Amino acid sequence: MEWIQQLVNGISLGSIYALIALGYTMVYGIIKLINFAHGDVFMLGAFIGFFAIARWDMHFIPALLMAMILCAVIGVIIERVAYKRLRNATRIAALITAIGVSLLIEYTVIFFRGAAPEAYPTIFENPSFNVFGVQIDTRSIFILTVSIVLMMLLQFIVHRTKIGKAMRAVSHDADAARLMGINVDNTISATFAIGSALAGAAGVIFGIYYTRIDPLMGVLPGLKAFVAAVLGGIGIIPGAMAGGLVLGVVETVVSALGFSLWRDAAAFVILILILILRPAGIFGKNAREKV
Template sequence: MEWLQQLFNGISLGSIYALIALGYTMVYGIIKLINFAHGEVFMIGSFTGFYAIAFWGLGFFPALILSMAVCAVFGVLIERVAYKRLRDSTRIAALITAIGVSLLIQYVVIYIRGAQPEAYPNVLPNRSFDVFGVQISSQSLLILVVSVVLMIVLQFIVHRTKIGKAMRAVSYDPDAAKLMGINVNNTISATFAIGSALAGAAGVIFGVYYTKIDPLMGVIPGLKAFIAAVLGGIGIIPGAVIGGFVLGIVETVVSALGFSLWRDAAAFIILILILIFRPSGIFGKNSKEKV
């Protein structure tokens, strides 16, 4: 039964990676930028949820929605202030800017509220129940359900709505999309808004699930989600989800085998192996250009 329990642990961890990875992959898909500030959007989302719950007394779902809204606006703001004017410059310039934005957000938050960690209040009833010998807490089950629902909603937006169609068109060929009358700027902003909202949701879920949040909390999950996005094939939405779950399960298995100190190393070894042997990821088509 231990393995079933470990599998469940891995899926829970993976669902958080997947939610963050979606933002990475969407932004990359549309403007070919690895938005390293995405982990900080996740952190802002987590803190928004924290203040909403702890000081305004909101429940889990209102806090989740508020945090998604705040992050959507925040994500668009980052794009408009920092990335928009670099759209025609080299990709390395945009990448370095992203790292700068990431550090700026981290340390502004530390400047405002200090670096001390915060304990997330208990908003969800937490009862464990036994399913085939696996202890499943109601909290982690709800979190898993929320993550999956958000992914389904995203899939719907991308494939069944007008803005989704525009996003796919811009991703495929921005110039042609422009000629067809698609407002490229708005579409890119919408992509940032949706990706950031998912990161905000992941932030609240992370806080509830892992309790401790601090201003530098976005760094490691952000990097892991980046690995998940690359693993699934960066720019490909289902790839990010699968990449997230695979990474969560791999990390859990590594720990379960008694190599808990190698867990982070395992994630980065995956990144190196993927970049060497299949740079376009599990779902990516091999094209030389992308390397």
């Protein structure tokens, strides 16, 4: 029974990573930029949701939508201000800028409200029920469902809609896409808007599940989500989902074996191993570089 309980624990933790990893992987898939500010947009989403629910008495769904919309706007602003002018610069310049944006967001929030944590209000009154001795949290089922629904929605947008087609074209070859009449700037903005909206949603859900939010809450989950995205194959949407779940379960197993202090290390050992053994990730195919 204990092992089933641990599996349930692992899947709920993994769903959170998966939710953050979806946005990460999408932005990377389209413009090949590891957006380190993603974890901080996630934090902003958590705070927007907190103010919406606790201060302005909004219900869960409107609060979630508000966090998603505001985060989408923030994502587009970040892209326009910080990343757009670096589109033709080296990859490392863009990467360093992303780290800069990440720190800027974190410490701006600390400047305005301090670093003290905030407690999310309780939304689900009776959170857990018992199945054959295993405590299952309604919220973890909810998170898993939301992650799967968002993943399918994302797959649909990328593979079945016009904007998705434009995204894939830009990802393939931005210059050629421009020649074909695709508005590259708008497409990239749309990518950031969708990715950041997902981060915002993840922030609100994280707050509801774990209760405590603070201005630096995005740092570690952001890095873990990055590991999850790489594990699944960065740029591949179902890969992020699978990577997140695997990572969650692995971390839980490490803790369950009594090595709880090694849990964070386990995530990064996975990152190193996957980069050495299978850089394309679980779902990735080794694509040959075109010359």
